[in-house]
Amino acid sequence: MDPVIELVNVVVRYDAKRALDGLSLRVHPGEIFGFLGPNGAGKSTTIKTILGLILPDSGTVRLHGLPASDVRARAAVGFMPEETAYYKFLTPLELLDFYGKLFGMPRRERRERAKALLAQVGLDGPVQRRCLSTFSKGMAQKVSLAQALINDPRTLVLDEPTSGLDPLARADLHRLLDSLRREGRTIFFSSHELSEVELLCDSVAVVCEGRVVRSGAMKELVGAAAGSSLERFFIRTVKENARS
Amino acid sequence: MRAALAIALLLIKEIFRKKDFYVALFLMGVILAYASQMKFYEVRSVTRYLLDLGLTLVFFLTVILAVSLGARQVPSEAAGRTLQVLLAKPVTRGQFLLGKFLGTFLAAAAAFGVFAAVFFGAAFAKGASFEGVLLAQAGFCFLLNLAVVSAMAVGLSPYLTVSANVSLTLVTYLAINLYGPGLKDAGAALAPPLQAVTWTLYYFLPHFEFFDLRQRLVHRWGALSPKLLLFLAAYAALYAAAFLVAGWLGLRRRKV
Amino acid sequence: MTASAALLALLLAAAGVAGSIERRLPSENASFTLEDSLGRLMGTAKEGLGDMLFLQADIYFHGGAAGRYAETREEHAKEGLIAHAETGGDWIQRVYRKVHSHAHYHLAGRQKQELLPFFALATRLDPHNIEAVLTTAYWLEAHFGKPDEAAGVLQKGRRDNPVSWEVSFALGSLYFKHKQDHEASVLYFREAVLKSEGLEIERYHRVDMHYFLAESLWRLGRPAEALPHYRRAVSFYGPDESPVLKKILLGRIAECRVAGSSAGDVPA
Numbered sequence: 070m071d072p073v074i075e076l077v078n079v080v081v082r083y084d085a086k087r088a089l090d091g092l093s094l095r096v097h098p099g100e101i102f103g104f105l106g107p108n109g110a111g112k113s114t115t116i117k118t119i120l121g122l123i124l125p126d127s128g129t130v131r132l133h134g135l136p137a138s139d140v141r142a143r144a145a146v147g148f149m150p151e152e153t154a155y156y157k158f159l160t161p162l163e164l165l166d167f168y169g170k171l172f173g174m175p176r177r178e179r180r181e182r183a184k185a186l187l188a189q190v191g192l193d194g195p196v197q198r199r200c201l202s203t204f205s206k207g208m209a210q211k212v213s214l215a216q217a218l219i220n221d222p223r224t225l226v227l228d229e230p231t232s233g234l235d236p237l238a239r240a241d242l243h244r245l246l247d248s249l250r251r252e253g254r255t256i257f258f259s260s261h262e263l264s265e266v267e268l269l270c271d272s273v274a275v276v277c278e279g280r281v282v283r284s285g286a287m288k289e290l291v292g293a294a295a296g297s298s299l300e301r302f303f304i305r306t307v308k309e310n311a312r313s
Numbered sequence: 314m315r316a317a318l319a320i321a322l323l324l325i326k327e328i329f330r331k332k333d334f335y336v337a338l339f340l341m342g343v344i345l346a347y348a349s350q351m352k353f354y355e356v357r358s359v360t361r362y363l364l365d366l367g368l369t370l371v372f373f374l375t376v377i378l379a380v381s382l383g384a385r386q387v388p389s390e391a392a393g394r395t396l397q398v399l400l401a402k403p404v405t406r407g408q409f410l411l412g413k414f415l416g417t418f419l420a421a422a423a424a425f426g427v428f429a430a431v432f433f434g435a436a437f438a439k440g441a442s443f444e445g446v447l448l449a450q451a452g453f454c455f456l457l458n459l460a461v462v463s464a465m466a467v468g469l470s471p472y473l474t475v476s477a478n479v480s481l482t483l484v485t486y487l488a489i490n491l492y493g494p495g496l497k498d499a500g501a502a503l504a505p506p507l508q509a510v511t512w513t514l515y516y517f518l519p520h521f522e523f524f525d526l527r528q529r530l531v532h533r534w535g536a537l538s539p540k541l542l543l544f545l546a547a548y549a550a551l552y553a554a555a556f557l558v559a560g561w562l563g564l565r566r567r568k569v
Numbered sequence: 570m571t572a573s574a575a576l577l578a579l580l581l582a583a584a585g586v587a588g589s590i591e592r593r594l595p596s597e598n599a600s601f602t603l604e605d606s607l608g609r610l611m612g613t614a615k616e617g618l619g620d621m622l623f624l625q626a627d628i629y630f631h632g633g634a635a636g637r638y639a640e641t642r643e644e645h646a647k648e649g650l651i652a653h654a655e656t657g658g659d660w661i662q663r664v665y666r667k668v669h670s671h672a673h674y675h676l677a678g679r680q681k682q683e684l685l686p687f688f689a690l691a692t693r694l695d696p697h698n699i700e701a702v703l704t705t706a707y708w709l710e711a712h713f714g715k716p717d718e719a720a721g722v723l724q725k726g727r728r729d730n731p732v733s734w735e736v737s738f739a740l741g742s743l744y745f746k747h748k749q750d751h752e753a754s755v756l757y758f759r760e761a762v763l764k765s766e767g768l769e770i771e772r773y774h775r776v777d778m779h780y781f782l783a784e785s786l787w788r789l790g791r792p793a794e795a796l797p798h799y800r801r802a803v804s805f806y807g808p809d810e811s812p813v814l815k816k817i818l819l820g821r822i823a824e825c826r827v828a829g830s831s832a833g834d835v836p837a
Contacts, residue, residue: 083568120401122569140403148401154394156323158330170319171402216398226401339577353685354709354718361629362686494665520661523668532633534670541667 071134073098073224073255074119079128081114081279088114090279091128096257096272101250103270103287104259107307111279112259113151116228119257120148133224144172147222151229151259153209157202161187161212164201165219172220179219186215191241206233214242225249227258231265243269267291267299275303277310316404320412321419328382328420334427337374341428344370345435360441361531367432368527372455375428376462376486379421383466384478386413387564396569406564410467414557417463422456446536451526453542457549458524461556462486465519468556471563489521519552619694623701626687632674640673648677681712692722699733702726706739716747734764738778741785751785758782776802780818787821792828799825 074096081089089111096102106112117123118130121137135142155164162183169179187197190211204212210233217225225246231239246256246269260266266273267287274284283290283306291302328334348366353359390396399409429452462482469478492499493515500511523545528534608615628635644651654671656663676683688705691698702722710719720743726736741757744750761778783798803818 081568117397117569120397122397122400124566124568140405143401144403146401148398150394150397152394154398156327156393156395158327159323163326167319167323168398168402171316171399171404173315213398220402351686353689354713354715356682356685356713358679359682359685361683494662494669497659497662515661520665523664526668528633528669532629532670534632537668541664544664545668 070098072096072131073133074102074257075129075131076115076118077129079115079118079125079130081111081118081123082126087279089118089125092276092280093128094274094281094284096255098255099250099253100271101246101256101269102258103266103273104257104276105263105266105273105303106259106276110276112276113228114279115276116148116226116257116259119226120146145220145223147217147220147225149213149217149225149227149230151232153206153213153233155201155209155212157200159201160198161192161201161204161215162197164212165216168216169219174220182219182221183215186218187212189245190215191238207235207238210234211238214245222254224255224257227256229260230258231260231262239265263298263300263303273299275306277307282306282310314408316402316408317412317415320399320404320409321416324382324386324413324416325420325423327416328378328424333378333381334424337378337424338427338431341367341370341374342431345432349435349439358440360436360439363439364436364441364531365527367436368530371425371428371432372458372525372527375421375425375455375459377483378424379417379459379463380466380479380482380486382420383413383417383463384470384473384482385475386417386467387470387560388473388475388478391569400569406567407561410557410560410564413470414464414467414553417467418460421459421463425455425459443530444533444536447526447530450537450542451530454524454526454537454545457545458521461519461521461524461549461552464553464556464560468558468560471560471567485518486521489518490525493518493520493522519548523548616695616697619691619701620698622687622694623691623698623704626684626691626704629684629687630676630681632670632672632676634669634671634674644673648675650674681708684708685713692726696725696729699726699730699735702730703735703739706743710743710747716743719743720748732764734761734768734770734778737761737764738774741781745781745785751788754785755782755789758785772805776805776814783821787825792825796822796825 072095074094076095077093079089079092080087092111092115094115104112104115114123118125119132119137120143121130121132121139124138130137132142133145156167159167162180165183165186166179169183172179174182184197187193192208192211192215196208201209201212210230214227214230217227231242234242243265246258250256250269250271270287272284272286273290274281276282283302287299291299345363345367349363387396390399400406404412465485466478466482469482473481496511496515500508500515503511526537529537611618640651651673654666654673656666658666688701688708691701692705695701703726706719706722706726709715709722720740723736723740723743726733727740730736737757738761741754741761744757745754758778758781762782765775765778779798779802783795783802786792786795786798799818799822803815803822806815
């Protein structure tokens with residue numbers, strides 16, 4: 070089966086510094102893929118490269134079989150950034166309606182879907198018509214998730230999706246991601262919450278200094294031995310990389 | 314085009330939901346109200362000064378709104394990270410920039426419509442009259458002017474901060490309007506290096522004064538020929554395209 | 570109430586309080602005027618604005634065309650279209666001249682009233698612009714039939730510019746020609762003569778000052794006082810200059826003598 074996301078020897082430079090230094094990874098259809106790494110390892114740069122926000126200096130990036138720079142590749146992708154980003158003068162309904170237009174969704178469909186998605190993330194009722202400038206961080210994060218789902222995407226790319234969410238909202242998100250995986254969607258997400266990665270992900274990759282140092286199925290990497298955990302695996306991997 | 318139009322409509326919402334437009338409208342209203350009640354030696358039938366002042370206010374306030382709106386599009390989207398979310402959708406950078414330009418132009422044109430309605434209401438109430446064809450031409454030419462200014466502000470926004478862009482665009486706009494026609498003669502009196510600079514500016518900067526029909530409207534000089542209008546439209550289209558292409562070149566490979 | 574609306578209300582209230590305080594501040598003039606506030610706000614920029622508005626009056630007179638005109642005497646007095654715009658120049662200049670008409674045009678008839686706002690504002694904003702004061706008074710008196718308003722402008726101009734002989738002379742002329750008030754015209758012409766002493770001014774101005782002062786005195790039945798001024802006026806001309814005017818002046822001198830003024834040497 071062709072990978073949904075494929076990066077081969079990708080190099081991205083910011084002036085003299087290599088943010089990605091020959092990074093390669095593959096994400097297969099229908100899996101939840103966890104992307105881990107210490108701060109400054111290149112996680113956000115990788116995500117931006119996958120989405121065509123950054124053009125690599127060398128190497129190839131393919132999304133749904135198309136070059137990542139091809140706008141058609143993003144037609145079936147939903148993206149949730151690490152920091153909430155919205156137009157403060159809009160309401161959540163208007164924001165989702167706007168993003169729906171960009172996907173060419175008919176008016177009725179996108180309006181109905183916008184209401185349903187906002188209700189699904191816990192923003193039901195009059196709050197849907199309140200200006201986004203009045204929203205708390207947690208509420209904005211929910212809107213951010215809803216906009217990532219507006220086009221009913223085959224693939225979701227999430228950058229620290231549970232950042233800013235309370236435990237209840239976090240649990241709701243986990244359930245949502247699980248249900249999306251059961252629908253056959255592919256989810257690629259980065260997170261510092263190793264417990265949720267361990268809970269949800271089928272595969273993980275650990276990136277250090279712009280390179281994937283370990284990747285594979287969760288069970289194989291972490292191991293079945295008693296006392297083994299993703300946290301221990303992660304710390305061990307990062308330390309080994311630092312020594313080498 | 315669909316994406317560009319969706320982005321454009323967003324800007325129209327923005328201009329009417331932020332304070333800038335209402336501040337400009339209030340300012341215009343106050344100035345016109347004060348000016349219209351002034352009496353000069355007990356003569357009531359003077360209207361040209363009011364038309365001149367009103368048209369100047371309408372034109373320049375609209376330009377200021379267009380520039381401030383256009384200049385902040387790329388920088389504020391980048392700073393607010395909405396640019397990442399937007400470009401992660403099936404939207405090309407060219408569509409994004411085109412949408413921003415259309416939005417700036419349409420939003421400013423909508424503001425112009427409101428300002429013009431207020432102004433002409435006051436003018437007609439004071440007994441002013443206008444030649445219909447010339448009035449339409451003046452509005453059309455101003456919209457051409459607005460298109461070039463909007464393109465300039467949006468085109469420069471990938472390269473400059475908001476304040477630098479606003480300053481540069483407005484200073485260029487005002488300077489060309491005031492001194493544009495005289496730049497060639499001024500350059501002729503300068504030493505060669507400065508002369509070359511002056512003449513380069515004279516030939517390459519857009520001559521915004523081409524689109525300013527206030528003198529004809531206020532002093533009743535009569536309409537322009539259709540051929541000239543066609544030329545002005547082509548001139549505006551050329552400069553707008555040039556600024557937008559320059560903006561696209563700056564945005565094309567930018568790391569978002 | 571939003572923060573913006575509250576700020577706006579606060580600004581308007583502050584403006585009202587400021588205006589109220591202004592009225593109570595001691596000032597040269599008894600009544601509060603806009604110029605006092607503007608002067609405090611703008612400083613000398615107010616005068617610059619006034620001068621710009623005065624120039625704008627000339628542009629308006631020429632139908633909004635800000636070109637350079639070398640008018641002949643005949644053209645100067647004409648109304649309506651005087652001459653079509655010049656041609657030539659590069660394509661930019663040609664397009665500019667097509668959009669902004671550069672034909673030579675003068676406002677005609679009632680259209681000239683459109684100059685009034687600029688005259689009014691120019692003299693209010695820059696009361697020390699003598700040319701604006703004189704031009705405004707001239708137009709009010711000669712073109713708009715408002716000699717009283719012209720006198721008002723000149724009176725204010727005289728208060729604002731106490732050393733200006735031009736304003737005093739213009740006042741004298743106004744009272745002499747239009748109001749036939751020779752007592753007043755004597756006052757102002759005398760003032761003009763005194764203020765212009767020691768200044769380098771055109772000879773014909775001095776001739777006019779002394780001549781009209783003398784005429785005013787003559788019409789008041791004071792030939793003895795008029796005589797020295799007629800003589801002074803004649804003294805500005807050489808033997809072969811202005812024979813017509815000199816003839817008039819010499820005629821008046823003779824009349825003054827006949828009327829009982831003291832004999833004096835008159836240049837041949």
